[in-house]
Amino acid sequence: MANDQFYHALKVDESLCYGCTHCMNVCPTGAIRIRNGKASIRKNWCVDCGDCMKVCPVNAFYVEQDDFDKIYDYKYRVALVPAVMIGQFPSNISESQIFSVMRELGFTHVFQTEHTVDIINDAMIEAARKQSEKPLISSFCPAVVRLIQVKFPALVDQILLVKPPIDASAIFFRKKLQDEGIPDEEIGIFFVTPCAAKIAAVKSPVGETKSPVNGVINMDFMYNKVYHGIKNRSGSGVRSPGENLPNLGPKHIKWTLTNGEAPHMRGRCLAIDEIHNVIDILEKVENDEIPDLDFLELRACDESCAGGVLVVGNRFLTVERLRKRAELFKDIHGIPEDLASYVDFMKTRLPLKPLDPRSMLKLDEDMSVALRKMQQVRKLMCYLPGIDCGACGAPNCLSLAQDIVQKEAQLSSCVFIQRTMEKHKKLHSDHAIRIIDKVWGKDRLDKDCTKLGAKDEGT
Amino acid sequence: MEFRYEVEGGNFSRAGHASSAVKKILKQLNVDNRIIKRIVVALYEGEVNVVAHAHKGSILVDIDEQRIEIKIEDEGPGIPDIDLAMQAGYSTASAAVREMGFGAGMGLPNIKKNTDELKIASEVGKGTTLEMITYLQ
Numbered sequence: 001m002a003n004d005q006f007y008h009a010l011k012v013d014e015s016l017c018y019g020c021t022h023c024m025n026v027c028p029t030g031a032i033r034i035r036n037g038k039a040s041i042r043k044n045w046c047v048d049c050g051d052c053m054k055v056c057p058v059n060a061f062y063v064e065q066d067d068f069d070k071i072y073d074y075k076y077r078v079a080l081v082p083a084v085m086i087g088q089f090p091s092n093i094s095e096s097q098i099f100s101v102m103r104e105l106g107f108t109h110v111f112q113t114e115h116t117v118d119i120i121n122d123a124m125i126e127a128a129r130k131q132s133e134k135p136l137i138s139s140f141c142p143a144v145v146r147l148i149q150v151k152f153p154a155l156v157d158q159i160l161l162v163k164p165p166i167d168a169s170a171i172f173f174r175k176k177l178q179d180e181g182i183p184d185e186e187i188g189i190f191f192v193t194p195c196a197a198k199i200a201a202v203k204s205p206v207g208e209t210k211s212p213v214n215g216v217i218n219m220d221f222m223y224n225k226v227y228h229g230i231k232n233r234s235g236s237g238v239r240s241p242g243e244n245l246p247n248l249g250p251k252h253i254k255w256t257l258t259n260g261e262a263p264h265m266r267g268r269c270l271a272i273d274e275i276h277n278v279i280d281i282l283e284k285v286e287n288d289e290i291p292d293l294d295f296l297e298l299r300a301c302d303e304s305c306a307g308g309v310l311v312v313g314n315r316f317l318t319v320e321r322l323r324k325r326a327e328l329f330k331d332i333h334g335i336p337e338d339l340a341s342y343v344d345f346m347k348t349r350l351p352l353k354p355l356d357p358r359s360m361l362k363l364d365e366d367m368s369v370a371l372r373k374m375q376q377v378r379k380l381m382c383y384l385p386g387i388d389c390g391a392c393g394a395p396n397c398l399s400l401a402q403d404i405v406q407k408e409a410q411l412s413s414c415v416f417i418q419r420t421m422e423k424h425k426k427l428h429s430d431h432a433i434r435i436i437d438k439v440w441g442k443d444r445l446d447k448d449c450t451k452l453g454a455k456d457e458g459t
Numbered sequence: 460m461e462f463r464y465e466v467e468g469g470n471f472s473r474a475g476h477a478s479s480a481v482k483k484i485l486k487q488l489n490v491d492n493r494i495i496k497r498i499v500v501a502l503y504e505g506e507v508n509v510v511a512h513a514h515k516g517s518i519l520v521d522i523d524e525q526r527i528e529i530k531i532e533d534e535g536p537g538i539p540d541i542d543l544a545m546q547a548g549y550s551t552a553s554a555a556v557r558e559m560g561f562g563a564g565m566g567l568p569n570i571k572k573n574t575d576e577l578k579i580a581s582e583v584g585k586g587t588t589l590e591m592i593t594y595l596q
């Protein structure tokens with residue numbers, strides 16, 4: 001598995017990307033380079049956190065989703081909806097309105113992802129007793145799981161080996177429908193995703209062989225469709241028939257928000273959101289700087305899933321709405337009724353297989369080669385100016401030096417080195433321009449009054 | 460290959476920067492994760508001891524294919540009785556240092572546990588030198 005290319009859902013639309021450096025500079029794993037005037041993502045380095053998409057000035061990043069019509073490949077079409085979907089609608093729109101419009105759009109069933117949270121929680125507490133190395137880290141956020149695999153390989157054994165709600169709920173609802181007599185191949189389960197990371201987790205799952213989810217639909221797409229549906233029939237009061245979903249309690253509603261898991265785990269637990277904060281804490285955990293810590297809830301997005309790249313609503317308002325909703329249903333506790341008789345069935349299906357580290361940091365598999373390369377990097381750094389401007393198409397001088405050693409770039413990619421080479425007559429100025437073309441696209445330095453910002457139009 | 464880091468006495472907010480840097484280097488060199496962990500834990504404790512007990516210090520790291528050698532040298536009060544200091548639970552840390560979560564007297568024993576070879580030399584009133592070697596294969 002370690003050398004496989006990993007699927008990732010974040011893609012660059014080359015017709016929109018105009019080759020700036022915003023995404024390259026924010027990428028927390030340094031996975032982006034500029035080539036031919038376009039951002040290019042290193043597949044094995046990307047953890048699908050979505051920071052690039054959030055910062056792109058021209059919306060050139062998109063999240064690849066399944067074609068909506070794919071749901072019609074199945075006779076029974078299940079939408080698996082996480083709580084943050086409801087949270088982003090204004091409070092005068094009820095969840096039964098939302099779910100009934102979703103049924104009108106083509107789903108035969110709408111289920112809530114957090115339905116299985118209680119049994120997941122029990123399994124997490126149980127697994128925490130067996131996994132000795134502390135603190136244990138929740139497997140909830142797939143961007144965090146990938147981040148640990150690529151950047152903190154020593155910590156992979158500390159990931160709590162229990163499936164997250166999306167997988168657990170897909171397994172449960174599939175089984176439930178099968179027990180109603182529906183053949184497996186007629187059931188299509190589609191997750192309405194708040195983020196790219198969840199898509200990647202479905203397309204190339206870690207710790208399980210095949211995802212129980214058949215497809216993924218982006219939450220922004222679904223939101224627009226549903227909102228449109230609700231607006232177009234407002235006043236008429238018509239509601240499509242279909243059962244109301246069981247109300248979930250506060251624990252379920254808040255599970256995907258920050259501090260959703262931590263208060264329900266044993267011992268000293270911390271909840272941390274936003275990927276840079278997560279990186280900071282993982283750094284400390286790796287140094288053994290925090291003794292007596294038992295559990296870490298880590299989420300890549302600020303305000304956890306309410307801040308997912310595909311969540312349309314403002315994340316703070318989404319959190320507010322969900323907290324209010326949790327307050328409203330504060331008397332609901334425990335396992336939803338229909339799940340009770342499946343507890344034993346689910347118990348055997350919740351464990352994840354141990355995960356593999358796949359470090360992207362190593363300069364070479366072979367340590368003597370890696371040492372030599374490191375020596376070369378240090379030597380190159382003596383020449384590079386340390387300005388970290390990104391004009392070479394790499395996020396900073398050190399990344400360029402490493403790229404050069406890995407034969408992915410040349411020293412002359414640095415614009416300042418080009419100057420010095422020109423001065424010493426080692427580089428012809430035409431050649432220098434060609435080098436710039438290669439990174440920034442052809443004719444990039446020509447006058448162009450149509451480019452973004454040329455008219456200072458406030459974008 | 461050699462690397463050098465400076466450590467500032469009393470500045471707890473910076474404690475750990477050398478350990479983190481060395482950790483990054485070892486990851487780049489594809490050293491086994493378990494060995495990295497031992498090295499980093501030992502180095503972190505040594506670094507914090509300089510911050511907590513000495514005025515200033517420097518860390519010299521020398522890596523080749525076989526081993527990593529780390530020398531932590533400080534200017535500070537020195538350790539009068541090294542055998543005593545090595546005992547688990549022995550600490551002279553001030554209340555202020557304990558407030559910050561240090562001072563359990565576990566640092567030196569932890570370093571001992573996590574290195575293959577450890578030498579400590581100290582002169583009261585001048586400073587302390589720790590030399591630790593860990594084999595990488």
Ligand SMILES: Nc1ncnc2c1ncn2[C@@H]1O[C@H](COP(=O)(O)OP(=O)(O)OP(=O)(O)O)[C@@H](O)[C@H]1O
Binds near residue numbers: 511567
């Ligand atoms: N670099 C040093 N300079 C002077 N004294 C030191 C130094 N390192 C250790 N000591 C002395 O040795 C004692 C034991 O050190 P050790 O690292 O085991 O425990 P600690 O630093 O007191 O607490 P902990 O490391 O558990 O936070 C210290 O309390 C201090 O008196």
Ligand code: SF4
Binds near residue numbers: 048049141299308
């Ligand atoms: S915090 Fe939630 S929305 Fe953000 S990446 Fe993780 S799982 Fe996705």
Ligand SMILES: [Mg+2]
Binds near residue numbers: 507511562565566
């Ligand atoms: Mg100490």
